[in-house]
Amino acid sequence: MNTHPEREINIEVPVMVRLEGEGALSFQASNGKVEQLHLRIYEPPRLFEEFLVGRNYTDVPTITARICGICPIAYQMTSILALEKLFDVEPGPWVYDMRRLLYCGEWLQSHALHIHLLAAPDFLGFDNAIDMAEDHPETVTRGMRLQALGNEILRLLGGRSVHPIGLKVGGFHKAPSVDAAQSLLKKCEAALDDVRQLVAWCAQLNLPEDQQQFTSVAIHNENEYAIMPGRLRSDAGLNIGFNQYADNFAEEQVPHSTAFYSRLNGHSYFLGPLARVNLNFSQLPGSVKAWAEAQGLKFPSADMFHNVVARAIECHYALEESIRILKAYQLPESPFVEVVPKAGVGEFCTEAPRGMIYHRYQVDASGSIRAATIIPPTSQNQLRIEENLKSSVERFGLNHTDDELRLFCEKIIRNYDPCISCSVHFLKLDVDRC
C-alpha cells in the first residue's frame, strides 16, 4: 500500500454518504503538497428565489419549505419573520413561544439524526448506522427515539415533520389542544434521561482532535439562548442587526468553483452548533450548563470535533426549553394575528440546526413578492470546510493511504453536518479528472 507522502494523490469520492443531500469530495496532491481539496456540491439548481417572484406572500412559507426537507422549519420561519418584520406584524408571546417550541423540535430531530445515524459510525468505526445497530443497538435506538420526539414536537404545531402545514405569516393556523400539549409534555419529560445520557456519551467519545482557527458567527439575544430574533455576533467583534447583513457578508464565485462562497468582510467564518455554544454558552439554562460542565466540557472551544458535543448540548437545551414552554401551555385567544401587507423590504436571520440562515424579501403593496434572497448555512460554511480540510490534512500527513485520507476528509466534512439539499445556491461542478 502506497503511503509515500510525495506520491500523486487523486481522490475522487463521487457520492459522499451520510450527508444530507448529495455532495462529492475531490482531493489532489502531488510532491507532498495539497493542490486541490474541495467539497463539491452538485445538487442541481432549483431556482427557488425565482419561483417566489409574483407569488402572494401567503405562499412563501409553503414554497420555501421545499428548499430543504431536513430543516423546513428554518426556511418557513425565517421567511415568515422577514415578512412580518416588513409588515410590522407583532403576533405576541403565545406565537413567539410556539415558534421556539417548533424550532426546538427541529433542532432535536436534526441533531439526533446527525449524531446517531450520520456521525456516530465515524467515531465507532462502522460504515453506517444499519451495521452499527448490531453492535450498538442502544445508541441507534436512542437516536431514533430522540429524533422521533423531535418529529412529534414538529407535528403538534406543524401537522407533519417534513414540510409542516401549520405555520403562516401572522402565527399558526390552529392552536393545539391542551390535552395534546400535556401528552407531549409527558413524553418530553420522559426523554430527559436520554438527552443527558447523550451529552455524557458524546463527551466520552474518542473524538479526533482538530484545533482550528476560525471565526464563530451566531445570533445573540440578550434574553435567551438565541434561535430567532437578536443580533449577529462573532467572536471577532461583529455585532450587527439583521438589516446590516448585506453590508458585512458577501457571496462570491471563486475561480476554482462555481459554487457560491460566503465571506464575512472578506474572510471565511463558521456557523452551527459549536459557533452558537461558543458565543452563547453562558445563556444556557443552569441545568444544561451544569450537566455539560460535569462532563468536563468547556466552551468556547477551537476543536472542530466539539461540534458533535455542541449538538448534543443543544439537544439537551431543546428538550428543556420544550418542557418549559409546554408546562406553561394555555390556549390562546387566537393563534394568529391579521396581516395587512405593504410594500417594502424585509430581512431576517434565524438559527437553523446547521447555523444561521438569512432571508430577504422585496414585496409590493398587494403583498406580491418582487425579489427574494435566501442564504442557507451550508453555503456560508463551505469556505470554512475547505480551509479546515486543507489544514487538517496537512497536519494529519499525506503519509497515509488513500483510503485513510479519504475517510479522514469525509469525517471532517460530516462533522459540519452540511446539508446540501438546500440547493438554492448550489451549482453542479465539472468533475476535475486530473
Added chain:
Amino acid sequence: MSAQPIANPYLPYEAEIVERIQETPDVFTWRLRFVDEQLHQQYEFQHGQFNMLYQFGVGEIPVSVKNREQNLLTHTIRVVGRVTKAMAELKAGHRIGIRGPYGRGWPIQDCTGKDVVFITAGLGCAPAISAIQHVAECRTCFGRLVIMQSVKHRSDMLWQKQYDEWRQLPNTQVLLAASREKTNWPNWERGRVSVLFEDAIYDKQNCTVMLCGPDGMMSGSARMLAELGVPEEHIYLSLERNMQCAIGHCGHCQFGSAFVCKDGPVFSYPEVKEVLGHRGF
C-alpha cells in the same frame, strides 16, 4: 362499558387448499376444506351462489361455488388482478379464508321436467358451470338440456373436453360460437352467441333459460329470447358487481334497486329489465 362477543358476519373461516389444479395458463381450481371439521360438514350451497374468499394481507373477493366433489369445496378462479394473482401463487396446504355461501342461486328446483337452456359468453361463466353439471348429471329429471356458449377464439374455451362429454348425453344439445375465429371448425359457428339461437331446439313455452356473461350479451339475448316467445319470467341471469361485504351492507353491488349480493347474483329478467344494459348501472 360492555365488551361482548357478538356474531360477526364479516368474519371469514380458515380453510385449507387440499388440491390445486391448473386448468389453463390463467385459470386454476382449488379443492378446499374448512379447518373446522364440523363447519366443513355443515356447509351447504345452491348452484349459482358464491363465497367470499380471503387472501392473507391482500383482500377478499366474491367467487362462485363451483361444486362439492369428494366432499371438498371447489372454486375455479381466473387470474385478473391483485387478489387473484396472489391467490394463484398459493399451493396445496396453504390457507385462505372463506365466508358464505351468499346470495340467491339458479332456480334449479323449479326446472324439474322442463327444458333447461344455458347461454353463456366469455370466459367468466363460472357461475353457470355448477348448474350445468347438476342438470347434466340427472338427465332424466329435466327436459332437454341446451348449452350455448360463445367465446372470442376457440382456444379460449375452457374445459373443451367437458363440453364434448355433455354433447354425448341424451336429449342434450351443445352449441358453440367463436366471434373472432377466421376459419370454420367442426361443431363451431362463427359469430356471437345469438347466431346459435336458431339451431337451439327446446320448448319455448316450457323452459328455463339461464344467462351468464357480459351485461350487454345478457340484455341482448334476453330481449331476443322474449321476442322468440320465451316468457320473460322464465329467463334468468347472473350478474357481477363490485362486492365488499356480500351481505347487503356496503352498497357497492347495487344495480338499480337490487343488491346483487343478496337479491342476486341470479335474477329473473323482469326484476332487472329496467336498468339491464343501461350505461352506468
Added chain:
Amino acid sequence: MKPRVAVHKFASCSGCQLAFINMGEDLITLTELVDIVHFPEAGPLGPEDAVDIAFIEGSVTTPEDVDRLKGIREHCGYLVTMGACATSGGIQALKNNADSDAWLKSVYAKPEYVESLSTSAAISRHVAVDFELWGCPVNVRQISWVVRQLLTGVEPVDANEKVCAECKRKNTVCVLVSKGEPCMGPVTRTGCGALCPSFGTACYACYGPAEGINTEALGQRFIGLGLQPAAIAQKFHMINNAADEFDSAGKSWAAKQEVSNEHSS
C-alpha cells in the same frame, strides 16, 4: 435471499427519503426484511448494484441525470417514484413554463457554468415507472405499504379519491364551506390524512391530482369566493404544477386572466 432495495436521489429537498428514516422501530424491521444496498444519506452505497426495488426521489434536471436514471432502470426490477418531484416534476418544474435562462442569469453571475436541462421532469418522462407515490412529502405509511405489498407479492394499489373523503371521515369542518377558503381538497388526491383542513386551512394540493377531477368547476367556485383567475392559476401551478391536469388547468386559468385584463383595459 432478502429482496434488495435502493433509494436514489435526483433534484429534490431530501424530504421524501426521510419517510424511511422517520420510520422509527419499523426501520429496524425493514432492515430485517430487505437489504438496503444503496441509500447514500443513510450510509449504504451501491449505485449500480442490481436491486429488486428502487425508490426514486427527485426530478430529472440535468443531462447526467438522464443517463444515471437509465442505469437505475436497467438494474432494478420494480421502480417506485417517491413524491411530487419524482412523480410530477415537483415544484422546480415551475421553471418549465418560464424563461429559465433568464432565471439562471438572475440567480447566478456566471450561468454558463450551470449545466442544467431547461426543464424539471418527472421520472416517467424518461423511463418506465412501475408505481407512483404522490405527496410532498410522501409519508411513512405510504412507504411501508408499498414495501409490504411488494414483499407479499402483489402490486401495490393507491387510493385515488379526493382529500374531501378523508376530511369527512375525520369529522373535520370543511374550510371551503365554513370559511370560504379556496381549498384544493376536491381536486387533490388523498393520502395526507386531510392535514391542512384539520388545521383549519385550505389544502394546497401537495398530493397531486385525484381521479375524476373537475378543475374548471372548482376554479369557478373560487371565482365565486372572490379570487382572480391568476390566483386560481397559481393554485394549480404549485407543488404539482407539471401534473397533466394541473398543468392544463393552470394554463387555462392564466389565459382567463389575460382575457379579463384585456376587457378591463
Added chain:
Amino acid sequence: MSRSGFLQYEKFNQLFSQLQSAGYGCVGPSVIDGAVQFGKISSVAQLPQGIELTVKPGSVRVAKGDHQRYFAWPNGAQGIKPWLYRSRELLWRAEQTEQGFVFNRPEVNAEPIAFIGARACDLAALQLQDLHFMYGDYPDPFYSAHRNALFIVGVNCSHTGNTCFCASTGDGPEIQSGFDLLLDELDDGFIVRFGSEKGLKIFEQLELTPVSAEGHVDAKAQIAEVIAAQERALLHENMHANIFSNLDDREWDSVAEKCLACGNCTMVCPTCFCHREVEVQALDGKSSQHIREWDSCFNQDHSYIHGITIRDETRLRYRQWMSHKLGSWRDQYDRTGCTGCGRCISWCPAAIDFVAEANLIAGDS
C-alpha cells in the same frame, strides 16, 4: 301524548348530571372551527348557546345571535351516523401462526352514549340506518352494539335553515318517535317528554315544573313557523318513476359540469351507508387488519370490476347518488333515503342544490 314537564334553564345541567350518573357519556353540539359539531361534552357550558347559524348552499356561518337559546339553529354538520356507523371500523384481524393464519375478531366496545340534540331529520335517518344495518339477515355487530348503547335526547326544531326541507319529506320538524327524551326549547327552558322506559328514568330525576298552557301553545307555534319558513320542498310524488324514466335527461350533464365528484354529499348524508373494506397488513407481514371505511358512489373504485369502471363519469355517479337516494331506496326500504336535512346542499363545496336538481329532473311539471 306522554307526560311532560318544564325544565328551567337554571336546571338544564341536571340533564347532563343525571345522564352521567346513569352511566352515559354525553355527546352534544358545540361550536368547533366555525360550525356546529357534535362531540363529547360534559356540561351545558359547552353547548352553542346564543348563536346564529346561517346556512346556504355551499356555505355555513356561525355568528353571535341576540338570544340565549341553546338549540336555535337548524342542524349540525353531521347527524347521529358517525357515532354508530363509524367512519372507520376494524372488522377483524388475521394473524400468522405455525399452522397458517387464523382470524381474530375484535371486541366491540360500545360505550353508552347519550346523544343530546337529535333532530327530526336525524331520527328519521336513524330509523333507516337501523333497517339497513340491524334488521336484515346479517345484523351488523358494530352498529348494533353502539345503537343498543344509545340514549337519545331529541329536540324539536325552532329554527330552520335555508337548506332544510324536512316538512316536504314528512320527516320534520316535529319529532314523532324514536327518542328517549324530547325537548321543546322555549325562551327560559325546555318542555321535556319521555318516549321510553330509559327516558322515563331520567325524566323522573329532573326537577320539573308543570308546563304552562302558553308553553304548549308556543311550542306548537314555533314548529308551525319552521314549516312555514322552509324555502325548499322536494316534489317527491312519482320521484321514483320519474327519475328512472329520465335516465338520459340533459340535466345530468349540466349538474356534472358543476359537480366535483368529491363525495361530501354522501359523507354528510345521515342515511348513506356505502363503505369499502381495506386490508392493512403489518410491515413484518405477520398480521393483517381488515378495516371498513366510508366510501362514496362518487368514487371511481365504487363501481369498479376488473378492468372497467361502470360509472366512469361524474354524470353517472351523480345519477347513481340521486336515483338511489330518491328512487331505488323506495324499493329497498319502502321510502326515499332522504329525510330533508339539507346537509348535502349546505356542505357541497360546489354549492349544488340537490332539491332543485331533483325537482328539475324528476319533479312533475
